[in-house]
Amino acid sequence: xxxxxxxxxxxxxxxxxxxxxxxxxxxxxxxxxxxxxxxxxxxxxxxxxxxxxxxxxxxxxxxxxxxxxxxxxxxxxxxxxxxxxxxxxxxxxxxxxxxxxxxxxxxxxxxxxxxxxxxxxxxxxxxxxxxxxxxxxxxxxxxxxxxxxxxxxxxxxxxxxxxxxxxxxxxx
Amino acid sequence: xxxxxxxxxxxxxxxxxxxxxxxxxxxxxxxxxxxxxxxxxxxxxxxxxxxxxxxxxxxxxxxxxxxxxxxxxxxxxxxxxxxxxxxxxxxxxxxxxxxxxxxxxxxxxxxxxxxxxxxxxxxxxxxxxxxxxxxxxxxxxxxxxxxxxxxxxxxxxxxxxxxxxxxxxxxxxxxxxxxxxxxxxxxxxxxxxxxxxx
Numbered sequence: 001x002x003x004x005x006x007x008x009x010x011x012x013x014x015x016x017x018x019x020x021x022x023x024x025x026x027x028x029x030x031x032x033x034x035x036x037x038x039x040x041x042x043x044x045x046x047x048x049x050x051x052x053x054x055x056x057x058x059x060x061x062x063x064x065x066x067x068x069x070x071x072x073x074x075x076x077x078x079x080x081x082x083x084x085x086x087x088x089x090x091x092x093x094x095x096x097x098x099x100x101x102x103x104x105x106x107x108x109x110x111x112x113x114x115x116x117x118x119x120x121x122x123x124x125x126x127x128x129x130x131x132x133x134x135x136x137x138x139x140x141x142x143x144x145x146x147x148x149x150x151x152x153x154x155x156x157x158x159x160x161x162x163x164x165x166x167x168x169x170x171x172x
Numbered sequence: 173x174x175x176x177x178x179x180x181x182x183x184x185x186x187x188x189x190x191x192x193x194x195x196x197x198x199x200x201x202x203x204x205x206x207x208x209x210x211x212x213x214x215x216x217x218x219x220x221x222x223x224x225x226x227x228x229x230x231x232x233x234x235x236x237x238x239x240x241x242x243x244x245x246x247x248x249x250x251x252x253x254x255x256x257x258x259x260x261x262x263x264x265x266x267x268x269x270x271x272x273x274x275x276x277x278x279x280x281x282x283x284x285x286x287x288x289x290x291x292x293x294x295x296x297x298x299x300x301x302x303x304x305x306x307x308x309x310x311x312x313x314x315x316x317x318x319x320x321x322x323x324x325x326x327x328x329x330x331x332x333x334x335x336x337x338x339x340x341x342x343x344x345x346x347x348x349x350x351x352x353x354x355x356x357x358x359x360x361x362x363x364x365x366x367x368x369x370x
Binding site for chain 1: 180183194198207208277342346347
């Protein structure tokens with residue numbers, strides 16, 4: 001049995017950082033810790049199974065590997081547990097072409113529906129890689145909007161209450 | 173070719189949104205490619221220079237977007253940053269500002285801001301600003317680098333030695349490979365040459 005724990009993010013960062021307590025507190029370090037302690041029995045899978053490998057998969061919307069949070073998480077885990085953790089990274093943006101390929105090969109309608117829905121969501125969210133710039137080809141001509149035709153303006157009549165009868169006093 | 177349905181005004185704004193979206197993806201890809209060379213973006217922002225004033229509608233939309241980069245792991249206390257690299261997109265002319273630009277077809281401008289003395293990341297953060305991505309428009313032809321321009325010194329920063337910048341038409345960046353070939357590689361070719369000479 002290979003155990004994979006997935007931590008998926010959209011725009012937000014990690015929910016917790018390293019602190020002074022003895023156990024890991026950075027979100028990914030904490031999850032590495034959790035991953036290390038679970039067994040088939042605690043997961044309710046029966047005791048006859050054995051976990052051969054454990055890995056944490058971190059999914060984000062970045063185009064490149066988010067090095068800083070991974071370095072921090074792995075460093076805290078190493079410092080507090082005295083061993084190295086395994087974190088694999090993937091981006092939501094890698095998925096659309098994979099899903100497109102899967103759609104071409106998948107024949108079961110239920111599976112196709114899920115794949116198509118996922119693909120549509122990713123495209124709607126703009127979670128794609130950079131595929132080059134396409135020039136704008138339309139011309140958007142705005143008419144000149146300065147009109148010299150006089151418009152009739154009107155201002156409100158000053159109410160009597162504001163009509164002050166000034167008295168000026170000249171001093172030398 | 174983009175099919176548009178709806179009024180011309182809707183087409184105008186949808187085209188603008190698509191242009192910005194392509195700009196976002198390009199700059200994210202630039203982040204990735206710069207990361208491969210060991211440089212990381214200094215922050216999460218890209219466009220700047222907006223105005224909320226009723227008096228300046230020409231600054232109600234993004235005319236440019238820029239990413240600044242420093243070497244990865246340069247955030248310690250030791251002063252190690254003597255250059256800040258940048259990749260910027262200039263979508264439209266910047267009018268009625270102290271550093272006006274004149275753009276017809278959009279451009280990518282990239283380059284490096286050089287400093288006299290190395291700085292810590294904290295000090296470096298105060299020694300560059302978004303307007304520096306416009307230096308190419310005010311630079312003089314570079315004597316050593318064909319097609320590049322340079323500026324020297326600055327009355328705003330004593331430590332600023334100058335800038336070396338170049339441009340590429342945005343519409344030539346038809347793929348990620350082109351971004352690497354025409355923008356990222358020239359940036360690092362110059363750096364490697366300088367390091368070789370030094």
